[in-house]
Amino acid sequence: MKYVLGAQCVKCGREYDAVPDLTTCSCGGILDIVYDYAAIRRDVSPRDLEDCRDYSMWRYRPFLPVEADSAPTPLRVGWSPLYPAPRLARALGLKALYLKDDGQNPTASLKDRASALAVVKAREAGADTIACSSTGNAASSLAGNAAAAGLSTYIFVPSRAPKGKVAQLRIFGSTVISVDGSYEDTFALSKAAIDRWGWYNRNAAVNPYLSEGKKTVTLEILEQLGWRTPDYIALSVGDGCTIAGAWKGLKDLYAAGFIERLPRLISVQAQGCCPLNRAIQTGTPWTPMAENTLADSIAVGVPRNPDKALNAIRESDGIAVNVSDDEILAAMRLLGRTQGVFGEPAGVTGTAGVKKALELGLISPDSTGVSIVTGNGLKDVQNGIRAAGEPMLVRPELDALLDAFASHGIAP
Numbered sequence: 001m002k003y004v005l006g007a008q009c010v011k012c013g014r015e016y017d018a019v020p021d022l023t024t025c026s027c028g029g030i031l032d033i034v035y036d037y038a039a040i041r042r043d044v045s046p047r048d049l050e051d052c053r054d055y056s057m058w059r060y061r062p063f064l065p066v067e068a069d070s071a072p073t074p075l076r077v078g079w080s081p082l083y084p085a086p087r088l089a090r091a092l093g094l095k096a097l098y099l100k101d102d103g104q105n106p107t108a109s110l111k112d113r114a115s116a117l118a119v120v121k122a123r124e125a126g127a128d129t130i131a132c133s134s135t136g137n138a139a140s141s142l143a144g145n146a147a148a149a150g151l152s153t154y155i156f157v158p159s160r161a162p163k164g165k166v167a168q169l170r171i172f173g174s175t176v177i178s179v180d181g182s183y184e185d186t187f188a189l190s191k192a193a194i195d196r197w198g199w200y201n202r203n204a205a206v207n208p209y210l211s212e213g214k215k216t217v218t219l220e221i222l223e224q225l226g227w228r229t230p231d232y233i234a235l236s237v238g239d240g241c242t243i244a245g246a247w248k249g250l251k252d253l254y255a256a257g258f259i260e261r262l263p264r265l266i267s268v269q270a271q272g273c274c275p276l277n278r279a280i281q282t283g284t285p286w287t288p289m290a291e292n293t294l295a296d297s298i299a300v301g302v303p304r305n306p307d308k309a310l311n312a313i314r315e316s317d318g319i320a321v322n323v324s325d326d327e328i329l330a331a332m333r334l335l336g337r338t339q340g341v342f343g344e345p346a347g348v349t350g351t352a353g354v355k356k357a358l359e360l361g362l363i364s365p366d367s368t369g370v371s372i373v374t375g376n377g378l379k380d381v382q383n384g385i386r387a388a389g390e391p392m393l394v395r396p397e398l399d400a401l402l403d404a405f406a407s408h409g410i411a412p
Contacts, residue, residue, distance in 0.1 A: 003040050004065045007031040007208055018065055020125035023206050030308055031208040033065045035257040046227055046258055055079040057113055057216040060085050063252050065212050070120050074148040075106040077116040078216055081396070082224040082370070087338040092355050096368040098230070099351075100221055101341055103376030107168060108215055109297075109347075110242060111141035112280055114204055117213030118142065128152060132202035133190035135164035135183055135238065135296050137346075137375050142170035142202050154199060156190040158183050161398045162296060162380045175193035185303045205304025205355035211229070214245025215252065221370055229259050231367040232319075234266035234357075236349035236374055238298035239307025240276055243267055246372070247312035261411040263370075265384070267309075268353025270295050270325065274345055275302075276309050277320035294325045294383055297346035297375060319362050320381040321353040328352050332377065332387040340383065342377035350374070 007016040011029025016022060024030055044062045052059045057078030080102045089097035105112035122130050131154040132138055132144050139155040146153045153174040157166065158181065169176045177193075179186040187203070194201050204210035218233065233250075237243050243265060253259045271275045272292030279286035286306050291299040303309065313320060323331075328345050331352035335341045343351075351371045357363045377384045381412065392408060394400045405412065 001067060003036050003062055005034045005036050008034050010311065019025040019378065020121045021200065023201060024209055030205065030305060032308070033208055033212055033370050035063070035252065035255075037252070041258045044256070046200040046223070049223060057116065057213065059218075060216055060219050063118070063215075063219060063249075063256075065209055066117070066120050067124055070124055073119050073145050075112070075116070075145055077112045077145070079103055079220060079334040080104045082221060083339060083341070087138050088334065091334060091338055093358055094354065094369060095363050095366045098219065098221075098225070098370045099335070099339060099341055100370055100372045102217060102372060102374055103343060103347060107137075107141045108379055109137040109141055110214065110378035111137040112145060113216050114138065114210040114213040114241070114245070115141040115202065116200040117209050118200070118207065119145050119151060120211050122151060123149070125200060127200035129154065129197075129199045130202050130387075131155070131165070131194050131199040131330075133157070133183070133187040135162045135299060136379070137297050138202070138204065139174070139380075140165050140168035140172070143169045143174040147172040154193065156186050156193070158186050160296060162382065163378045164381060173278075173317055183300050187304065190201075203304070205239055211241055211245035211248055211308065212240050215249030217372060218246045218249035219253065222250070222259055222317055227241060227259055228389055229261050230263050230370050232266050232354075232363060233263050233372065234268060234350040234354045234369060236295070236346045236353075237267045237269050237276055237309065238300040239303045240305035240347070242374065243312050244305055244308030247316060250316075262316060266318040266350070266353050266357055266369075267313045267318055267320045268349050269320075269322050270298060270328065270349065270354075271299055271322045271370040272325065273299050274322045276306060276313075279306075279310060280313055280318075280320040291356050294386075295328055295345035295349055296380070296389050297344065298349060319357055321356045321360070321362065323349060323352040323356050327356065329383070329387040331355065332384065334409070335373070336388070341373055343373040344375040344380045345376035347373045347377065386409040
């Protein structure tokens with residue numbers, strides 16, 4: 001790995017060699033992958049990417065901790081569209097807004113970025129089986145990417161995981177363990193099983209390489225913006241791994257000279273499960289919370305990556321915003337009706353947070369922002385219907401249609 005210097009604990013500072021099966025520090029802290037930014041700056045520039053025809057996350061190999069001869073995963077992960085969202089921006093009262101639709105990844109979520117890197121690192125480690133715990137998206141992304149690469153998977157999910165995500169797991173051939181308990185219970189059981197059978201660990205809060213995959217979302221955003229830094233990037237937050245990865249990508253670009261300034265992050269959590277944002281808002285250490293939100297992908301009462309996540313919010317002079325389930329459902333409708341993007345509840349939570357931040361006066365209407373849609377709405381059709389409502393049911397007669405239109409106030 002030409003530009004990788006090693007790994008360092010974010011808690012105690014202890015350094016490690018960047019071997020493929022890295023997990024956590026002996027002190028229990030999470031590791032960060034460290035790069036030789038001077039060498040990247042010397043050898044790589046934005047101009048090099050102009051000639052790159054690999055429109056996937058692997059176009060950023062100088063910023064990724066993989067061996068030079070490691071093959072990428074078979075599925076095309078990354079380079080999801082960044083849409084200008086003028087109608088949504090007007091509805092919110094913001095100068096300019098872009099939507100990064102990561103629901104267009106192979107298994108329909110941002111988590112494909114982490115899982116693709118996990119599959120490559122598992123191959124480098126000589127493993128044939130990967131395991132993880134997940135509220136749903138990390139699980140389905142691992143199952144799909146591993147299946148394409150010919151690896152076996154064991155997946156642990158809470159029994160509340162949406163059926164669409166569980167269906168993906170089964171279709172991809174995973175051994176699925178539905179745990180009758182919380183996400184914390186699910187994580188603990190996966191850890192015990194991984195320790196017992198020695199499977200490659202894809203859990204993002206344990207494996208430091210996973211954030212390196214997730215960071216490619218912000219590498220793409222800045223490239224797609226022509227290396228012009230927006231004022232804010234908003235995203236939903238659960239266990240903290242995604243916001244930590246997003247910030248790592250931004251810092252990498254800044255250290256390598258690709259961008260001249262860093263944006264502020266908007267960390268958005270559900271009111272019913274916001275342990276990280278609560279810590280930011282109160283200035284106190286984080287404490288566990290109940291997992292009381294319909295946004296299953298961010299329903300994490302005991303976040304497994306709190307240090308990196310809290311560092312990301314604080315270092316970016318970020319904003320912590322909590323939104324209700326009703327505000328999340330409203331954001332699902334708003335994205336669909338203004339921009340034609342269908343996001344799952346956690347996927348649109350970032351946009352709900354932008355709206356809330358504007359209403360609270362936390363960001364200026366003259367700002368430019370990016371909202372990351374982290375997952376596709378077809379993963380949770382039940383809440384999609386809850387947000388949009390059931391369709392009209394009519395008899396196959398014109399008079400019945402006219403009566404239905406009248407009762408719904410529709411005048412074609």
